Amino acid sequence: MSRFKFTFAIPLAAALFLSSGCGKKDSSSPAGGGKTASQSSKNKDTYVHVTISDIDSLDPAWSYDTASHMVIENLYEFLVAYKGGSITELEPQVAEKVPSIENGLLSPDGRTYTFPIRKGIKFHKGGEVTPEDVRYSLIRFMLFDRAGGPSSLLLEPVTGLDSTRKDGKPLDAAYDKAAAAVTVEGDAVVLKLHKPFAPMLTVLASWSPIVSKEWAVAGAGWDGTKETWKAHNNPEKTAEAFYDQENGSGPFLLERWDKKTKEVVLTRFDDYWRGPAKLKRAHIKGVDEFQTRKLMLAAGDADSIYADYLQQPLLKNLPGVELIDDLPRIDMNPSIYFVFDIETKGNPNVGSGKLDGKGVPADFFADVNVRKAFAHSFDYEGFIRDVNRGKGTRAVSFIPKGLFGFNPEQAHYEYDIAKAESYFKKAHGGKLWQNGFKFTLAYNAGNQPREVIANMIKRAVESINPKFQIDTRPIQWSTYLDMSNASKLPMFIMGWAPDFPDPHNFAFPFLHSNGNYPRLQRYKNAEADKLVTAAMTETDAEKRRAMYYRLQQIAYEDVPSLYILNSVLYRTQRSWVKGYVYNPIHPDSPYSCPLYYLSKE
Amino acid sequence: MAKFILKRLAMLPLVLFGVTVLLFGLFNTLSPEMRASIYVKDPRQLAALDEVIRKYGLKDPFHKQYVRWIARVAKGDLGYSETAKMPVTEAIRSFFPATIELSVLAFIPIMVIGVWLGTLSAVYRDKWIDHFSRFVAITGYSLPSFVLGLLLLMVFYGMLKLFPPGRYSLASDLIINGGNYAAYTGMVTVDSLLNGRIGVFFDALKHLILPASSLTYITMALLVRITRSSMLEELGKDYVRTARAKGLPESVVINKHARRNAWIPVITIASILFVQLLGGVLITETVFAYPGIGRWVAQAAVQLDIPGVMGVALLTSTLFVLGNLVADILYAVVDPRIRFQ
Numbered sequence: 001m002s003r004f005k006f007t008f009a010i011p012l013a014a015a016l017f018l019s020s021g022c023g024k025k026d027s028s029s030p031a032g033g034g035k036t037a038s039q040s041s042k043n044k045d046t047y048v049h050v051t052i053s054d055i056d057s058l059d060p061a062w063s064y065d066t067a068s069h070m071v072i073e074n075l076y077e078f079l080v081a082y083k084g085g086s087i088t089e090l091e092p093q094v095a096e097k098v099p100s101i102e103n104g105l106l107s108p109d110g111r112t113y114t115f116p117i118r119k120g121i122k123f124h125k126g127g128e129v130t131p132e133d134v135r136y137s138l139i140r141f142m143l144f145d146r147a148g149g150p151s152s153l154l155l156e157p158v159t160g161l162d163s164t165r166k167d168g169k170p171l172d173a174a175y176d177k178a179a180a181a182v183t184v185e186g187d188a189v190v191l192k193l194h195k196p197f198a199p200m201l202t203v204l205a206s207w208s209p210i211v212s213k214e215w216a217v218a219g220a221g222w223d224g225t226k227e228t229w230k231a232h233n234n235p236e237k238t239a240e241a242f243y244d245q246e247n248g249s250g251p252f253l254l255e256r257w258d259k260k261t262k263e264v265v266l267t268r269f270d271d272y273w274r275g276p277a278k279l280k281r282a283h284i285k286g287v288d289e290f291q292t293r294k295l296m297l298a299a300g301d302a303d304s305i306y307a308d309y310l311q312q313p314l315l316k317n318l319p320g321v322e323l324i325d326d327l328p329r330i331d332m333n334p335s336i337y338f339v340f341d342i343e344t345k346g347n348p349n350v351g352s353g354k355l356d357g358k359g360v361p362a363d364f365f366a367d368v369n370v371r372k373a374f375a376h377s378f379d380y381e382g383f384i385r386d387v388n389r390g391k392g393t394r395a396v397s398f399i400p401k402g403l404f405g406f407n408p409e410q411a412h413y414e415y416d417i418a419k420a421e422s423y424f425k426k427a428h429g430g431k432l433w434q435n436g437f438k439f440t441l442a443y444n445a446g447n448q449p450r451e452v453i454a455n456m457i458k459r460a461v462e463s464i465n466p467k468f469q470i471d472t473r474p475i476q477w478s479t480y481l482d483m484s485n486a487s488k489l490p491m492f493i494m495g496w497a498p499d500f501p502d503p504h505n506f507a508f509p510f511l512h513s514n515g516n517y518p519r520l521q522r523y524k525n526a527e528a529d530k531l532v533t534a535a536m537t538e539t540d541a542e543k544r545r546a547m548y549y550r551l552q553q554i555a556y557e558d559v560p561s562l563y564i565l566n567s568v569l570y571r572t573q574r575s576w577v578k579g580y581v582y583n584p585i586h587p588d589s590p591y592s593c594p595l596y597y598l599s600k601e
Numbered sequence: 602m603a604k605f606i607l608k609r610l611a612m613l614p615l616v617l618f619g620v621t622v623l624l625f626g627l628f629n630t631l632s633p634e635m636r637a638s639i640y641v642k643d644p645r646q647l648a649a650l651d652e653v654i655r656k657y658g659l660k661d662p663f664h665k666q667y668v669r670w671i672a673r674v675a676k677g678d679l680g681y682s683e684t685a686k687m688p689v690t691e692a693i694r695s696f697f698p699a700t701i702e703l704s705v706l707a708f709i710p711i712m713v714i715g716v717w718l719g720t721l722s723a724v725y726r727d728k729w730i731d732h733f734s735r736f737v738a739i740t741g742y743s744l745p746s747f748v749l750g751l752l753l754l755m756v757f758y759g760m761l762k763l764f765p766p767g768r769y770s771l772a773s774d775l776i777i778n779g780g781n782y783a784a785y786t787g788m789v790t791v792d793s794l795l796n797g798r799i800g801v802f803f804d805a806l807k808h809l810i811l812p813a814s815s816l817t818y819i820t821m822a823l824l825v826r827i828t829r830s831s832m833l834e835e836l837g838k839d840y841v842r843t844a845r846a847k848g849l850p851e852s853v854v855i856n857k858h859a860r861r862n863a864w865i866p867v868i869t870i871a872s873i874l875f876v877q878l879l880g881g882v883l884i885t886e887t888v889f890a891y892p893g894i895g896r897w898v899a900q901a902a903v904q905l906d907i908p909g910v911m912g913v914a915l916l917t918s919t920l921f922v923l924g925n926l927v928a929d930i931l932y933a934v935v936d937p938r939i940r941f942q
Contacts, residue, residue, distance in 0.1 A: 043771050256778065259686040260695050261768075261892045265778070283771065287890045291751050292766050295759045301770075346634035445903065479683055479904045 041576040041600040042300040045280035049592055050293045051306040052446030053477045054262040054286050058254070059242035060209050061144035061151065064516065065481060066497050069587035071264055071284065074595050075124075076209030076248035079115050079134065079189075080201055085583045087330075087501045090201055094118055094129060094210050094249070098201065110196035116188045122271045123212045124246065124253040131184040133213050136224050138191070140216070141208035142178045143229050146237075148485050148519050152508070153207050153499055157536070158182070160194035162514045170230040179226070195537045202500035206585065215247040216240070251277045251596040262286030266595070278579070278599035284592075288446040290314075297321060297572065303600065304573040306591045309389045310448050315572050325570040326391070327582050327590050330400050332506065333495025334450055336457075336562040338365035338374070341522035343487040349440035350490060355428060357436040357467055360490055364439070370432065371559040373423035374491070375413035377460040378453070380564055382415070387452050388565065395563040397552035398496075398510040402566075404541075405503035405548030411556050412563075421464050436467020439490045442483070445474035450493045453564075484520050497587060503548050507532045510561065511551055523560045576601040602933060609929050613922060620918040621674070625667050628911060633659040636907070674915070680908030684901040689912035692897060697916075698787030699768060700886075700893035704878035706809050707816035712871060715821040716860075719828020719867075723836060724855060734825050741822030750815045750888035757811055764811045766889045773804045812889040816882055820874050827870045831863035838862075864935045872928035873921075880917035 053067035060072050080098050083089040090098045095115040099105035105114040121129040138154065145151035145164040155174075156162050158181045164174035181192050193200065217223050219241025222232035237243060246254045251274070252266035266282040285302075287293050290311055296302035298318050307315055315323060342362045344353040351359025365371055380394055396412040399405050425433045441457060443450035454472040461468050475483065484492050496516075499505050509516035512532040513524035528551060535547035555561075571590035573580065579597040582590050628636070637653040654660060658669065673679075679689035687695070722734035757764045769777065769789055776782055777789070782796050790809070793801035835841060836859050844854045879894075886895035894913060901909030 046771055048771070260692075265774075281771075283774075285767075285890075287766075289888055289890070292754065292888060292890050295754050296766065298759055299762055299765065301765055346632070346637055445900070473903060475904045476684060476900050479906070482683065 041303070041574065044600050045278075047279045047282045047304075047577070047595060047598055047600065048285065048296075048302045049282070049304050050285045050287050050296055050302040051588075051591060052286065052288055053306075053444070053588075055257065055264060056477070056481055057237055057243050058246055058257065059144075059237075059240065060207075060211065061141045062146055062149055062237060062243070064148065064150045065477070066588040067477060070589075070592040071266070072209065072248075073206075073250070073587060074252045074266060074282070075246045075250045075254055076211065077121070077250050078206065078209050079204045081205050082202075082583055082585055085581050087202075087583065087585050090205055092118070094121060094134065110198075111193045113191045113193075113200065114185070114188050115191070118273070119187070121249050121273045123215065123249050124269055125212070125215060127212055127214060129210055129212075129249055131187060131189050134189045134210055135182050135184050136213040136216070137210045138182045138189070138208050139178045139224070140211070140222055140232075143174060143222075143233055144235070145174075146234050148516060150207055150499070152514065153203050156508075157193055157195070157197035157200055157203070158191065162512070162533075164233055170233045174233075175226050175229050197537065199500045199502040199504065202502070202585075206499055206587075210249060211242070212247045216242070219245065249273075251594075252282060255281070274596075277596045279595060282595050290446075290448070294318075297574065300574060302574075303577050304571065304591065306446075307570075307572045308447075308449050309391055309570070310387060310452070312389060312570065320575055321572065322575045323570050323572055324580070324582070324590065325568075327569050327571065328402075328584065329567045329569055330403055330501055330584050331495060331497045331567065332395065332398055332400060332510070332563060333497065333567060334453060334493050334564055335398075335495060336374075336378070336453065336564070337492050337494065337517055337521055338371050338523075338560060339487050339490055339492075339521050340366045340560075341487065342490045347488045349442065349483075349488060351438045355431055355435055355437060358438055360437050360439045364428075364437065364490060367427050367432075368559060369423045369427035372413070373420045373427060374457065374461070375559050375562055376416045376420035376423065377464070378457055378562060378564075379415040379460065383449075383453065383456065384565060387449055388567070392565045392567040395566050398506050398555055398561070398563055399503050399548060399552060400506070400566050403501070403503055403506070405507075405535075405545055407549045407552050410549075410552045413556075413559075415460075417460065417464060420460070424464060424468075433465065436465060436469065438469040438471070440471045440473050441491055441493075442473045442475045442480065442489055443493050444477045444480045453493050487520055487522055498585060501585060504532070504536045507535060507548065507551050511555060517561065521560055523558070525554060525558055528554050528558075574600075605933050606930055609926050613926060616922050616925075617919065620922065621671060621915070622667065624911065624914055624918065625670055626663075628907070629663060629666070631907070679912040679915070682897075682901060682906055682909035682912065684904055684906040684909050685897055689908050692909065693894070693912060693916055695787065696892065696894045696897050699789075699891065700879060700882075700895065702788045702790055702805075703809060703812055703816070703882070703886075703891065703893060704875065706813040707820065707878060708875050710813075710817045711821045711824060711874065714817070715824030716828050716867060718821075719825045720832055720855065720860060722825070723829045723832030726833065731829075734829065737818075738822040738825045741819050741825075744819065746815065746819050746882070746884040747888050749818060750812070750885055753811045753815055754888070764807055766808070766811070766891070768808055768892060769801065769805050770808075773801045776801055808891075812882075812885050812891050815885050815889075816878065820878065824867065824870055824874065828863065828867050831866045832859060835859040835863045861935060865932055868928050868931045868935070872924040872931075876917070876920045876924035879920050880913070 055068040055071055056065050057063050057068055058072060060076060063069050063072055077093050079093060079095040080090045081093040083091045092098050094117060096118045097103055097105060097116060099113045099115065101108055106112070115134070117129065117131045117134055123129065142151055142155040142158065143164055145155065152162055155164065159174065159177035161174055161177065164170055183190050213224060221240045221242065222228060244257050251269055251272045253269045255265040255267045257264050263286065264284040268277050268280050270276045287296070290307065293302065293305040294314060297305045298321065312323065315321060342350055342360065342364060344350050344362050353359050353361060355361050355364070384390065384392055384394060393401060396410045397407060441454045443454045451474065458470040458472050461470055483489050484494070496506065496509055511525065511528040512518060513529050518524065531547050531551050535544055538544040538547060569590050571580070578599045578601060580593055581597055586593055633654050636659050637657065658666060677690050682689045682692050685692035718734045718737065722731040725731055754766060758766065776798055782798070783792070785792050785795050789805035790802055793805060841854060841859050844858050883895040883899040886893045887899055898910065898913040
C-alpha cells in the first residue's frame with residue numbers, strides 16, 4: 001500500500017515543489033520592507049478575505065464546490081490532514097495516528113484501516129467527539145449521496161458502489177455495505193475497503209469531516225438507522241440543519257452566514273484541542289467588482305482578495321501588498337463542458353428549443369461534429385498568452401501535466417476556424433449550417449477569465465456563419481451550480497480542483513457516467529466507465545498508465561469537454577498576513593487557506 | 602384639500618390594478634414551463650414540471666391565473682428568490698431599508714443643491730454660475746454611474762482613505778451583530794441612534810457618503826435643468842415684471858413669486874427621481890458593495906430570478922403610484938388653483 005502510494009505521489013510532489021516557500025514572492029513594497037514594515041494592520045485579530053463566490057451549502061455531505069468547502073475546512077476536522085504544503089505527507093487530526101503498515105494500523109492487504117480516535121476533542125456546541133460520531137459521519141457522508149455530490153469519493157472505494165441508487169431508487173445494499181465497512185472497535189474506528197485503494201487516506205484528509213451525531217439528529221437529520229436512511233438519501237439542499245448551521249470541532253465556529261450580503265463570519269473556537277487560533281475572527285465577503293476589491297486591499301480593509309492574471313498588473317505596485325506568484329496547480333481550470341441532453345423544459349438558455357435558428361434542441365451537442373467544431377473554435381494559445389499573461393501551459397487532456405498517467409503525446413484540438421466550419425457543415429445532417437442556432441453561454445459572475453472564454457467562443461463561432469448566435473451572460477455562482485446541476489446550461493465553463501492527488505480524481509469526474517460532470521452533461525461511454533473503475537484498483541503501474549492513456553484518447557474522440565490550461569496561480573495578500581502555507585489541494589487555494597495558521601502583524 | 606386627497610386615494614386601487622395587470626401580462630409572455638420553474642427548488646423536480654404546470658394552473662385562462670396570483674400577493678406571498686436565498690417579501694424587507702437610507706441621504710442634497718443651482722443659473726443667465734451649472738448638468742448626465750462611482754472610490758477611499766465601501770466597518774459589525782443591538786428599522790443610521798450608538802451612526806454615515814454623493818451628482822442634473830427652464834419661463838412673465846416695478850426686493854421676487862410658480866414641474870421630476878432612487882440604484886450599489894435593493898435586483902435580473910424581479914417591479918410600480926399621489930398633493934399645496942379645478 002505504502003509503495004503503491006509513493007509510486008504515484010512522489011514524482012508529482014517533486015514536479016510541483018509544493019512547499020510553503022515554493023511560490024515566487026513579489027512584494028510591491030519598497031525593498032527591505034521600508035514602509036511596509038512600519039505599517040501595522042487594521043483590526044489585528046480579524047482577517048478579511050474578499051472574493052467573488054458565494055457559498056452554496058455548509059453541509060459537508062452536500063457541498064462540492066470550492067467556495068463552500070473552504071469554509072467547511074475551517075469549521076470541521078477530518079480524521080487525518082495534509083501536513084503544511086505537502087500533498088503526500090499526512091498528519092493525524094481527529095485520529096491519533098495516521099494508519100500505515102509500519103504502525104500496524106493498516107492491514108498488509110491495504111484494505112483495513114484502524115483509526116484510534118483522539119480523546120478530548122470538543123464540538124462547538126458541546127459534547128466530545130466519540131468513535132460513534134466518526135462512524136456516523138463516514139456513513140452519513142456515503143449514504144447522503146445527493147445527485148452530483150461528493151459521496152462517491154468515499155462510497156466507491158469503501159463499498160464498491162458508485163451510487164446508492166439504481167433507477168432513482170435507493171439500494172438496500174448501500175446501507176448494509178456501508179454499515180459493515182465502518183465499525184467501532186473500542187476507542188477506534190475500523191474502515192474496511194471493498195478493494196485496496198491507494199489514495200484512501202488523502203480522500204479522508206479532505207472529505208467526510210466529523211460531525212456530531214447527537215446534534216444532527218436533533219436538527220431533523222438522519223438518526224443513523226437502517227430504517228430511516230432512505231428518507232435522508234439525496235435530499236433537498238435545505239432539508240437539514242447542516243445547510244446553514246454547524247457543530248464541528250474545527251478551529252473556527254460559524255458566527256453567521258449572511259445570505260443578504262453574501263458574507264460568512266467565523267469566530268475562533270477557544271476550546272479547540274490544538275489551542276485557539278491566532279485570529280479571533282474571519283470575514284469572507286463577496287464583492288463582485290474588482291476595483292472595489294482592489295481598493296479594499298490597498299486600504300487594508302481586506303487582507304487578501306480574489307484576483308486573476310488579467311488583474312495582476314493593477315496589483316503590482318500597491319504598497320504593503322505582496323503577490324505570491326507562480327504557484328503550481330494540479331487542477332483543470334477552466335474547462336468547457338458540452339451537455340449531451342439539454343434540459344429544455346422551462347429553460348431560458350435554449351431559445352425556442354429547436355434547431356430553427358432561434359434556439360437549440362436538447363440533442364444539440366449530442367452530435368460529435370458540433371463538439372469538434374466548438375473544439376476548433378477556441379484560441380487556446382491566445383487565451384494563455386493574452387488572458388493568462390503567458391502563465392501556464394496548454395492542457396492536452398483532463399489529466400494535469402505532472403500527475404501520474406498524463407500523456408504528453410496525447411492528440412488534441414487546435415484553434416482552426418476552417419476545420420470548425422467543416423464540422424459545423426456536417427453537423428445535424430447539414431440542418432445546423434442551413435438554419436443556424438441560438439443559445440446562452442453562461443459563466444459565473446465576477447470570473448473574468450471565464451467571461452473572456454465565453455466571449456472568445458461567441459466571436460469565433462459567430463464569425464463562421466451569421467446565423468450562429470451565442471448570448472453570453474453572467475450568473476451568480478450558487479445559481480450557476482443549480483442550473484448546471486439541472487443540465488440547463490447547454491455549454492458551461494467550470495474548473496476542477498482535485499479532491500485528492502490521483503488521476504482517478506480526474507478520470508472519474510470527467511469521464512465516468514456517474515462522475516461529477518458527465519452526470520450534468522448526460523454523457524456516457526461504456527468503455528470509459530469500465531476503464532475508470534478498473535484503473536482505480538489496478539496495482540500494476542504500467543497497466544494503470546496504459547488505462548489512463550486510453551481514457552485520454554477516448555476523451556479526444558468523444559470531446560465531452562475542452563481542456564485549456566495547466567495552470568499556475570498567484571495569491572494577493574497584505575504583507576502583514578503571516579503564516580500562509582500554500583497547498584494546492586486545499587479548496588479555493590491559493591485565494592484561501594486553513595485560517596488556523598494565519599496571523600496579522 | 603381633504604376631499605382632493607380622498608379623491609386621489611380613491612383612484613389608487615384602480616391604478617394599482619392596471620399596474621398589476623400589466624406586470625402579470627408581461628410575466629405571462631413567458632412559456633408555462635418557464636413560469637413553472639419558479640416553483641422548482643431542486644433540479645430533480647424538473648421531471649415533474651408538467652405536474653407543477655397542472656398544480657398551479659399555468660395553462661389556465663389569463664384572468665383565472667391573475668386572480669390566483671393577486672390573491673397570493675395580497676397575502677404577501679411573492680415567491681422565493683434564488684438570488685437572495687429567501688422569500689421575496691423577506692428579501693424586500695431586508696434590502697429595502699438600506700436603499701431607503703441611501704435614497705434619503707442622496708435626495709436631500711439633490712433637492713437643495715438642484716433647486717438652488719437651477720434658480721441661480723436662471724437668475725444669472727449666461728453668467729459664470731449658469732455655465733457652471735450647465736457643466737454640472739452635462740457631466741452628471743453623461744458620466745456613466747460606474748465611472749463616477751469608481752472615481753470617487755479611488756480618490757476618497759483609495760487615496761484619502763476617508764470613505765470606505767460597504768455598509769459599515771468591522772468595529773460596527775461587532776456591535777450590530779453582538780447581541781445587544783436591536784434592529785428596529787433595518788436602517789443602520791436610525792437604529793444606531795435608537796440604540797444610543799453614536800459611533801455606529803457616524804460609521805454608517807461615512808459609508809453612505811460616497812454612494813450618496815455619486816447619486817446626487819448624477820441624479821441632480823435633470824433637476825437643475827428643469828428648475829432653470831421653469832424659472833426662466835416664470836421670470837419672463839408679466840407678474841414678475843409688475844412685482845419688480847412695485848419695487849419689491851429681488852429676493853422676494855425670485856423666492857416668493859417666481860420660484861413658487863416654478864415648483865410644479867420641479868415637483869413632478871423630484872417625485873420621479875425619488876421613486877427611482879427607492880427602486881434601487883443598480884450600478885451604484887454594486888460598485889460600492891452596498892447591500893440594497895439595486896444590487897439584489899441586478900443579480901436577480903442577470904440570473905432570471907423571476908420572482909425576485911417581479912417582486913421589485915411590483916414594489917417600484919407601487920412606489921411610483923404613491924409618488925405620483927404625493928406629487929399631486931404637493932401640486933395642490935403649492936398651487937391652490939389645482940384643488941379647485
